[in-house]
Amino acid sequence: MVKRLMKVATAALILVLVFSSAAYAALQPGGPSTNGNTNINSTLSYTEVVKILEEIESSSKGKVEVSTLDQYGKSEQGRSIYVAKVGTGPQKIWIQAQIHGNEKLVTEAALQLLKTYAKSGDKDVETVLKEATLYFIPMYNPDGAEMNIRHTKLAESGKLIDLNRDWTLNGFEAVESEVVYAYWAAVKPDFAIDLHHQGLKQVYGTNESTSFSLGISLAPDGPTLPGTGYNDITKQMMAYVYDDLKDYGFTHIDRYQVWIDREKGTAYDIDIKGGVVSAMMMGLNYKNLNPENHSHPAVFFETKGNSTDGSLGQKSNGYLTKQNYLALKSLVHGFVTGEVEEVNPEDWYNIPYYPLAGYMTDYNGIVPVGSDSGY
Numbered sequence: 001m002v003k004r005l006m007k008v009a010t011a012a013l014i015l016v017l018v019f020s021s022a023a024y025a026a027l028q029p030g031g032p033s034t035n036g037n038t039n040i041n042s043t044l045s046y047t048e049v050v051k052i053l054e055e056i057e058s059s060s061k062g063k064v065e066v067s068t069l070d071q072y073g074k075s076e077q078g079r080s081i082y083v084a085k086v087g088t089g090p091q092k093i094w095i096q097a098q099i100h101g102n103e104k105l106v107t108e109a110a111l112q113l114l115k116t117y118a119k120s121g122d123k124d125v126e127t128v129l130k131e132a133t134l135y136f137i138p139m140y141n142p143d144g145a146e147m148n149i150r151h152t153k154l155a156e157s158g159k160l161i162d163l164n165r166d167w168t169l170n171g172f173e174a175v176e177s178e179v180v181y182a183y184w185a186a187v188k189p190d191f192a193i194d195l196h197h198q199g200l201k202q203v204y205g206t207n208e209s210t211s212f213s214l215g216i217s218l219a220p221d222g223p224t225l226p227g228t229g230y231n232d233i234t235k236q237m238m239a240y241v242y243d244d245l246k247d248y249g250f251t252h253i254d255r256y257q258v259w260i261d262r263e264k265g266t267a268y269d270i271d272i273k274g275g276v277v278s279a280m281m282m283g284l285n286y287k288n289l290n291p292e293n294h295s296h297p298a299v300f301f302e303t304k305g306n307s308t309d310g311s312l313g314q315k316s317n318g319y320l321t322k323q324n325y326l327a328l329k330s331l332v333h334g335f336v337t338g339e340v341e342e343v344n345p346e347d348w349y350n351i352p353y354y355p356l357a358g359y360m361t362d363y364n365g366i367v368p369v370g371s372d373s374g375y
């Protein structure tokens, strides 16, 4: 049995070794092809996002309220950061998209969900709006979006800043971080979802190209998350989404892992404290705006491909957006109704993943599994 397993492992290793973007083309695609460059004109620009938000608001009969965060500041290049609020219930849910400016389709998915809440009279939607208030930030990084790059650029120095590494104990570098953080500290959400895109990847042990990855930015059962008290609830959330979506269409879902060691056939989970959703779970108090250290569980989704490396072709855009939309809608409903809490946290390990070698951190480099150097 062990020998057989070794053989399988060796075969998998060879497969992984010869992997290149050409090899990815031979995989079960997980929906329409993502080959080729996305025409940026086919994704939403900042101006279009603002226009769509205003349309949703005006046709929502008072259900959706759109505003800017100008009271806290504007982006480095002077753009307003927009938010939309919908629902009347006490549970506060935070949904943010495009903190990385070259991760486009997630904005579309967030807007589609907002539209559903604005218009649909479905029982499920009514339940969510009665039990919760949702705060959408469909384009966290408008400057990066307009430049079609991951980062924002500091107005004074021109330095590029990854906004998803900028909520740190040592201070914030970009004004976008200060603006969104101040709003977050005022809202005090109960739960957050952060939407991203990732590069091409293969579901472990299969020939399927990953279309969607489920992530927690402080690794479950890792060095940091158990200490926040959100170790179980975040695992339950992701297991809930996995169960709900795994049989949908061409969806190939796996666990987000930040780096795959193709030679060893292992991978590293992410464990970063300066990531926005990590800081939310750790109750970051910056400039004394969050003196009670309010915190809450937070997770992220990764959709296949992005718009700068030619891995997000036009043909798949509708499909990838739909998958994101459904996962978002599912998780919000599961959280609001309490269904998420009925999931066995250990079902997290049913989500396909590469054998774990360690954690990639932003505070102690790479921390191998089983080592206590990360604590």
Ligand SMILES: [Zn+2]
Residues within 6 Å of the ligand: 099, 100, 103, 195, 196, 197
């Ligand atoms: Zn991202």
